[in-house]
Amino acid sequence: MESQEIARNPAVQRLQAWDKQVVAEVIEFRGETTVVLPANRLVGVCEFLASDPSLRFTFLGDLTTVDRFPLEPRFELNYQLLSIEKVLRLRLRVKLAGADPSIQTVTGVWPTANWHERETFDLFGIRFHGHPDLRRILMPEDWEGYPLRKDYPVEGFR
């Protein structure tokens, strides 16, 4: 079942054909495909997936971060890609270490990433290099700490 699913998602095949090294791991769960990438290859892969004529992942649906504290690498960034033309979904995942987490921005590929990355910066403290306007978005500008991190208490902070 699981290996068939992988074979069925053409995005994984195309990605592996494009560069064998780039796919660190493929996870199949409940019919959803997650491709784990090395963090430094993210932007290149995104550009390829958005422009490849057989995939056309032109729509970034969502960016979700999961904090695996106290495990390392601590942060998982999940990019939900959508190809409206080819009716495909794909999740890209990169892992970041807990000390000074930062990664290149994908706003150049999808302008919608702007606010998603600001939200991630605001709530998890992950910095995005090359982001045009990296400010807090939901919390007050002078807020200390990053509320969605696991070492941040649910209540009783102030």
Place this chain on the structure above:
Amino acid sequence: MNTTKTIETATGPAQPMVLNMGPQHPSTHGVLRVVLELDGEIVLSAKPDIGYLHTGIEKSCESKTYSQCITLTDRIDYLAPLSNNLGFCLAAEKLIGIEVPKRAQYIRVLLTELTRITSHLVWLGTHAIDLGAMTVFLYSFREREEIMKIYEYVSGQRMMTSYFRIGGLALEPPPDWLDRVRRVVDAMPAHIDEYETLLTQNRIWMARTIGVGKLSAEDAIGLGVSGPLLRASGVPYDVRKVFPYSSYDEFDFEVKTQTGGDCYARYQVRVAEMRESLKIIKQAMEKIEPTGPFRAEVQGIIPPSREEMKTSIEGLIYHFKIFTEGFAPPQGEVYQAIESPRGELGVFMASDGSAKPYRVHFRAPSFVNLQSLPALCVGRLIADVVACIGTTDIVLGEVDR
């Protein structure tokens, strides 16, 4: 428009003016602040400032069991609580791997389509009032109230319904509820015609909306815009059709699109969507069996029926365990998208194998759609900003979560 003309004042050439629109402003539909840079009446830049309603729902979810989170989802998009309930329940069901009985799926479809209509009615009324057409507001809220009465009849609540639960519904709907739905659905087409006679050919309405807030299909996709905004730009993307959930593939309906990409096109799309929703509701009424299961039966995850809980020792134990400890889905992550009245509502859920979700994230369509506001109103008059905010149909509770 000519934006380069400079005016000489006593102190030298005129400077652009920065104007704070909101957070307390009637046409921002909540607490949205937009920092506008103006040259006379022309908008040079617009920066939405959000977060005034941030309540930390995603953080709260991490300290509650899966079932307890459902009440929080009502409060995200408070104009479409049932859509949020559905998104969350579908994600949890996908994570656990539960199949919901068909009857419950159809009831869910019926109620979420009613939600789409109420949500569009609020949008239509408030958008029209922003642009000076007062009457539509009074009409649309009259019909909305009738639908709210159905919610109350079925779930006990007008707004914070929490009616969909993991595995099905909270309780069996009252026996004659479909008669009430039928009465509303039969009356609705005439009411929609009524709104259209007030607006569709209204010269002031057309002048205020045609060509205002243009968004091309390419820009819309790049900005991640979804829902009626995207369809008004000519992209026929509707999650109900493209990635069907809750048996939407068994229903016959059209995805309405327009190519104008302006406020008027979005108005047309939403009005057409209300009519499509009525079509779906009528089909659902045919499909819903008068009796049958309203939730799945999975030991240890779905609460047993009252009867079983009272008569069998196992039922009592499971009842007690589910409501005190909750249940633990397998480890993993899922992303479930639904078509909420505002666009693609995605729920990302990560489980670490415990009874509480490790991480829940809501891809809020209002949040993403609001990002397109500068693209809509830069270069236009300040009065058009009001039209542009109205046409994005944001709910600040959902933007800020």
